[in-house]
C-alpha cells in the first residue's frame with residue numbers, strides 16, 4: 106500500500122510534513138497552497154503502478170469542512186483517472202501529526218472510497234464573499250523562515266475568539282509581498298495597511314485594533330511611499346494594477 110500524507114490547511118509547515126512522510130516511507134501532498142498538489146501526487150503514484158493508496162489528512166486543527174474537502178478532491182481525481190487504484194481514506198485527520206501517529210494511521214489503513222462523493226463545485230461557492238477585510242499573510246521564503254508558518258492558524262484562532270467570521274475578515278496566504286526585511290509581513294486590504302515583524306503574540310492585538318476597532322496597529326505599521334489617495338487615484342484612472 107502507498108500512503109500519502111496530505112497537508113490540509115494553508116498553515117501547515119510543508120518541510121515538516123515532508124520530513125515526516127519521508128521518515129515513514131510515505132508520499133507527501135497538499136490540498137492547497139503548497140506543492141505538490143494532491144491530484145499530481147495521485148497521478149504520479151498511479152502512473153508508477155500503485156494499486157492501493159491510503160490518504161491521511163494532516164494539519165487541520167480547526168473545526169469546519171475537514172474531511173469533505175479531501176474526499177471531494179480525491180473523488181474528482183478518481184472520476185478522471187482511467188484504471189485508478191483503490192483509494193482509501195484514513196478515518197481520522199491528524200491535527201498535529203508526529204512519527205508515532207503517522208505510523209499508527211498507516212497501520213490502521215482506511216475505508217475504500219467510491220467515486221460518487223460530492224463534486225468540486227457547489228452553489229454555496231458561487232458568490233464573491235462580502236468580507237470587510239482581507240488579511241494577507243505572506244508565506245514567501247523570508248517570511249516563512251522567520252515565523253510566518255504559525256500566523257495563519259493564529260489569525261484563524263483569534264478571529265474565532267473575537268467572533269469574526271468570513272464575512273468580516275478573510276485570511277489568505279500569499280507569496281512574497283516584497284518588503285522582506287520586515288518579515289513576517291501581513292497586509293490588511295482594502296485598507297492598504299502593511300504590517301511588519303508580526304509574531305503570533307502580536308496577532309490578538311492586531312485583530313483587536315484593526316479588525317475589531319478599525320484602528321491601525323501603529324507599532325507594527327510599515328511606511329508606504331505612495332499615499333492612499335494617490336493609490337486610489339491610480340486605481341480609478343487605470344483600473345487595478347495586476
Ligand code: FES
Pocket residue numbers: 243244245246247248249280281282283284285288289290
Ligand atoms: S517573503 Fe514575505 S515579504 Fe518577501
